[in-house]
Amino acid sequence: MSFDFSAAQRCFDETPAGKEGDRLARYWLSLWRAGQLPMRADFKPKAITEILPSLSIFEVVLGVSVYCRLAGSHIVQGAGRDITGLDWLALTPPENRAVRLSRFSDVAHGAVGRGMRSARRVSGDMQLAEEIMLPFGDVGSSGARQVLTYIGWRPSVYDPAITGVTNTGGLLQEFRLTPLRLDTATAA
Numbered sequence: 001m002s003f004d005f006s007a008a009q010r011c012f013d014e015t016p017a018g019k020e021g022d023r024l025a026r027y028w029l030s031l032w033r034a035g036q037l038p039m040r041a042d043f044k045p046k047a048i049t050e051i052l053p054s055l056s057i058f059e060v061v062l063g064v065s066v067y068c069r070l071a072g073s074h075i076v077q078g079a080g081r082d083i084t085g086l087d088w089l090a091l092t093p094p095e096n097r098a099v100r101l102s103r104f105s106d107v108a109h110g111a112v113g114r115g116m117r118s119a120r121r122v123s124g125d126m127q128l129a130e131e132i133m134l135p136f137g138d139v140g141s142s143g144a145r146q147v148l149t150y151i152g153w154r155p156s157v158y159d160p161a162i163t164g165v166t167n168t169g170g171l172l173q174e175f176r177l178t179p180l181r182l183d184t185a186t187a188a
Helices: 005-014 019-030 045-054 073-079 094-110 164-168
Strands: 055-061 065-071 111-120 126-135 145-151 173-179
Touching: 005 019, 005 111, 005 173, 019 045, 019 126, 019 145, 045 055, 045 073, 045 145, 055 094, 065 073, 065 094, 073 145, 094 111, 094 126, 094 145, 094 173
Parallel strands: none
Antiparallel strands: 055 065, 055 145, 111 126, 111 173, 126 145
């Protein structure tokens, strides 16, 4: 299966991300090889140390499950708990689980997901934070794939008692999906 690198580039060229989100997107794009999604082993955290606190990695079994494998310190603080190792769907409001599973499955299968996450500041004001979801190309023996996510929030302005996973576990707003898979007819 081949993937459309130019579609991935256009996703960020036509609708630029914020400074950190752009840094992650450009790094992820630099890891592509010959029409293939970046492999997890090629992702070197030292290359983007300044944004590691805002990153998480999820393991996705298409149409079945989404588990957090790694959550950066800003994610942990914003969620009010460490979500590493936890079932992300179990932490999702029941009415949103099918949509969240579908979105993660679509991204893991070969798409870029982008949207906005809302949270409350200590003042009580609502704040929107950019979220970017990027697939890795690896497929484990169980069929599991990994999705790298970035959330542009800063915990210094959030109160986990107000925010927390209960209040931030909802769906992204303004969600956009950019498919990257090339069908066999197009790739031939």
